[in-house]
Structure formats: C-alpha cells, structure tokens
Amino acid sequence: MRILHTSDWHIGRSFHGNSTLDALEQVLDELVAQVREHSVDVVIVAGDVFDSSMPAADCYGVLTRALTGIRETSARVVVTSGNHDSAARLGFLAPLLEDGVHVLTDAAVVGTPITLSDEHGPVHFYGVPYLEPALVRRTWPEVTLRTQGQVVGHAMSLVNADRAERGGRSVAIAHCFAAGVEPTPQLEREVRQDLRQGSLDVVPLSDFKGPDYVALGHIHGRAELAPQIRYSGAPLHYSFGEAHKPRGSWLVDLDADGVSDIAWLDLPVPRRLTVLRGELEDLLENPALDAHIDDWICAVLTDRLPQREPMRRLRERFPYCATIDLQPERDGEAADTRTYRERVGRGVPDPQVIDDFLDHVRRGERASDDERQLLADVISEHRAQATA
Template identity: 60%
Template sequence: MRILHTSDWHIGRSFHGHSTLAALRQVLDALTGQVREHDVDVVIVAGDVFDSSAPAAACYSVLSDALRSISDAGARVVVTSGNHDSAARLGFQSSLLRGGIHVVTDPLSIGTPITIADGDGPVHFYGIPFLEPALVRHLWTGVELRSQHQALAHAMSLVRADLADRPGERSVAISHCFAAGVEQTPGLERDIQQGGLDLVPLSEFEGPDYVALGHIHAQQKLSERVRYAGAPLHYSFGEADKKRGSWRVDLDAKGLAGVEWLDLPVPRRLVTLRASLDELLNDPIHAEHEQSWVCAQYTDATPQPDPMRRLLARFPHCATVMHLPQGVREPDGLTYAHRVRQARTDAELFDAFLAHVREGEGATPAESDLIREVIDDRSLVEASA
C-alpha cells in the first residue's frame, strides 16, 4: 500500500494580511498530481485542516474541492482534527462528503480503526483527533488526563489494545501533537498547551508500523517510522528555508517498506533582505527577489520616512518592514531630563530630543542647519511682533 502523509493545511490562514487560499489551491492541486503520478492509495491529513474553529465559507470549498480531487485521482483519504480545528464543524463536514473520505473528530472513536485493504491484506488506520485534556477527561473515568502526554498515552493504549486482537496485521497511527525530539525552529507552531511545550515521548508511539504526525510546520524525521510532514505552504518568514511537501510511505506485506520525501511547489518564495533602505531600493543584487514575499530589514541609523510605500514600488509583495539599525551606539546612561538640563540653547534642546529618540544620535549637520534656520525665523517673528 502506498500512503501520502500530509498535515497542517491551515485553510484560511493569512500571510501578513494577505489571503493564502489561491496559493493553497495551487499546492493542493500539485498534491493531487502526486497522488496520480505515484499511484497513491491513501492520503493522510494529520490535523489543523482549517486555521480557525470558525472558517469562512470559501475555506470549506477549498477543502471539499481538494478532497474530491484526491478521491477522483483514486485515493482514499483519512483526515483528523487538530488544535486549530473545530471538531464539531469538521465532523459535520464529513457527513457531506462522498465515500472513501474519512474524517476522524470523535475521541471515542480512538481504538476503532478505518480499515483499508490491499493485495497483502488489511491496513488499519487509527485516527487520533487533537485531545485537549480538560475537554476529554470526562470521557474516560479512572484515567488521569492532565497533560498532552497523558492524553496521547491513553489514546495509544487504546490503539495497542485493538492491535492485540489483530496479530500480524499492518497499522498506521495519526496524531497531532508535540513529540519529543522535535527540532525547535523559527516558525514553530504555537504551543498546544498554554504555558509551554507538553512533549510526548516517542516510546508512546510504539506499536503501529508508521506514525503520521501533524502540528510542526517543517518536515521532521524523529525515527524511521515516526515523522512530521509539515505544512504545504510557508506561513511565516521563519519557515522560509523549510521544504514543503509530503512523505510517500510504502507498506509491504510485512510492514514499513520505505519512506520518500516528495517536494511540493512554492507558489511565491519568501526572503528576508537586510541592508540600508537606499540599497534595498536600488541595489541590483536584490532584483531576483522583486516578485518574492519580502521581509525588509533596513539598517539605517535612524528611522526613514514611509519605508513600506517606497519598498512596495520595487517589491510589490513586501509583507513587512523592520528597522534594525546597524552599529547602534552603546547607551550613554543619560535620561531625557538630564539631556534637557545640559542644553544651553534652543538648538541644543532639539539635539537633546533627537539623541533621546534616535539611540543617542543627535542632529546631523544638515538637520542642525535646518534647526538653526527655524529658530532664527521664529526669533525674527517674535522680534517684529
């Protein structure tokens, strides 16, 4: 059996205020192409299908269209809910979908697999929807569920108990969580437990032939049989250097036979550019990034006027601008009140203010000339009054 492991579609997430729906449709079309090209039997979506518990109408059409296309390409689909999803809404959506598309949102279904057969016999898919301990502990009396670790440990015990009645049969578990051994990188998905990470040891995933994880937005291999596929789109500049794609998982009659990474296209590259504003606006070296999503970090000593408008003229997809001055002076320890007390003239008062708001840098020679001109003009007006 050939499986395509994906996760974290986050349908509806914006990128610095820009819709990502069109780009996501493009990538999911490419994923459907992979299903056809590689003769995939089952596609897994390991949680965070939507980005919001209350998605807009357009998000539902993206999901429905993608799932129907995958089904038309000849694959079955197994979807589980993540921490961003509303399990109720996602579960309701499943009742409107055609056969062969399975959406797992009910915690009480854990331990009851979706069984799909191939020429070597049955393969049991155990979907584990996202388990918020405070919301599910009442479902299992006598079981302590105060953390993600405890919740996943109990879920996997239910999976293993069912597997014990199916000796020699192949299986896949699907979960949405932080697993121990995850490489923490910029753009790491938000904590699923407020107050910090709640890691699930890899030992809790013993049993199935393959474990398809979601929640981390980067491809990660925790062991041969436990992996994250990451998100199909880049959703932050911190993810810019992370591959986008899916894992192709092959099962033979004995179990896991091989895993291969399949790249997905990146509709628009992400790049962080750091230089002076003038260099960003004029240096030919940046020409290759003019159609990329751009995070511009300009290094001028002082804030520049209207940097976003000026940058958009060259980089129409500039998403964010940051002022990160290069070679900032060491603080001199002077308060604004102390600077004012030291000033003896109006020009020195201006200089004191500028030094206070510009990391210790006072007026430039040109600014000093302008300040003196304004002061002289005002003195003339006062003298003639």
C-alpha cells in the same frame, strides 16, 4: 499499500494580511496530480485542515475541490482534526461523507481504527485528533489528564491495546508536539500559544512505539523523529522563518511486513520568500536585488534612524514586500537590549529619563548637547512652576 502523508493545510490562513487561498489551491492541485502519478492508495491529512474554527465560505470550496480531486484518483482519505480546527464542525458531516473519505475528530472513538485492505491484508488507521485535556476528562474520567503528554499517551495506549487484539499492520495519525523537534523561537510561533515549550506538553517518542508508521501534524517543517515517526509539515510557507524548509509530503509504502520504503515528494512554492537586510536606500537602489522583485519580501532595515514611509517606498520596487523588521546597527558600544521601561527605574534623574527615551525611539541616537541644554531649561522651568 501506498500512503501519502500530509498535514497542516491551514485553509484560510493569511500571510501578513494577504490571502493564501489561491496559492494553496495551486499547491493542492499539484498534490492531487502526485496522488494520481504515484498511484497513491490513501492520503492522510494529520490535522489543521482549516486555520480557524469558523472558516469562511470560500475555504470550504478549497477543501471540497481537493477532496474531490483525490477521490477521482480512487485514493481514499483519512483526516484528523488539529488545534486550529473545530472538531465539532469538521466532524459533524463525517457520517454523511461518501465512502472513501474518513474524518476522525471524536475522542470517544480513539482506539477504533478505519480498516482498509490491500493484497497483503488489512491496514488499520488510528486517528488521534488534537485533544484538549480539559475536554477529554469527561471521556476518560478514570485517568489523570492534565497535559497534552498525558492525553496523547493515554490515547496511544488505547491504540496499542486495540492493535494487540486485532493484529496486522497499522498506521497512527496524531496532531501534537512530539519530543525530538528542536525548540527554536520560530517553532514556538508555529505551535499553539497554549502549548508551552516545557516537558509537560511534549509527547515522548516512546508513546508512539507500536504502529508501523506514525504520521504527525502540528509542526510546519518536515521532520524525521525516527525512521517511522515523521512530520510532513505544511504545504505552503506561512512565515519567513519557514523559508528554508522544503514543502511536500511523505510517500510511504507498506508491504506484508510493514514499511518498505519512504520517499519525499516536493511540492511547488508559488512565490519564494526572501529576507533582505540593509539600509533602506541600499535595498531600493541595489541592482543585484532585481532577482527578488517577484518574491515575498521581509525587509530588515538597519538604518540607525527611522525612515520616511519605508513600506510604501519598498513596495514601489518590491510589490510583494510583506513586512518590515527594524534592526538598527550601532557603531561602537554594544546595543542596550533592555526595554525602555527597564531602563527607567526609580531614582533615575529626569534628564537621564529623557535621554534614554530618545536613545530608545531613535534606535541608538541620544540627545545632542544642544538638545540636552534645551531639555535642562524646560525641566528647570517646569519644576519652578510646580513649586510656585
């Protein structure tokens, strides 16, 4: 049996205010072509099909066309819900879907597989959708469930108990943050805000032992946590922090004894993501940057002082400039990384408060001698009026 492991489509997500629907549909068309070219039997979508619990109408069209294209190749589809999806909305039509499209969103049926067969016999697909601890306690009241780790651990115990009874080959599908992914600032933005980067909400890899293959979703970059436990990542780049990560899916072959081969299939990148760093005038005039005119651009401006209309001017040269990050470079002493509020505490003289404020808003440019004298005169006059 040949399986294509994908996840985190996030249909409907914007990219710095720009729609991604057309780009995603282009990529999903290529995914369908790969399903046909490689004679895939089963396509897995491991959660976060939509980016919102209430997707817009055109998002459903993108999903419908993708699923229809996959089914036209004769491949079957197994979908689970993620933290961005509404399990109820994604799953309410599941009983009415055509044979060959399976949507798994209900915690009550975790441990009950979708069983598909090939020439070697049955393969059991166990879906573990994203499960909120507060919502599944009523489903499993006999178990202490306060964290994602406890919830997924219990779900996998149900999966493994059923596996032991049924026998045969098996694939688990889960949407969670599993141990083994390096916690970086960008990764913290990829995971849901209520998934804290502490040990309480991390699922140990040991919980995923048992199935022949574990298809994970939730992390947007490709990751191999163990030979048979992997994240496929998202099919599009949804942030500049992901720009260096390839987009694609895992092609997994099962023979009579389990996994026989795993290969990576790249997906196209409709528009490259590029980070350009420098002073505004250099970014506007440097001819070497012509190669990036059609890229999505994050402009990191190092000017010491704020520049006039930087986004408008950048977009005149780079039409797809999506965001600006101000990182002024300072000469001499190291930059003070404290916030303005942290600098201004009780007992700080008024002239120092104002000087620190100017240093903060001017990105390292403090008051000049003339400005200090003017400020001293204004402060003195204000105090005189206050005490009169």
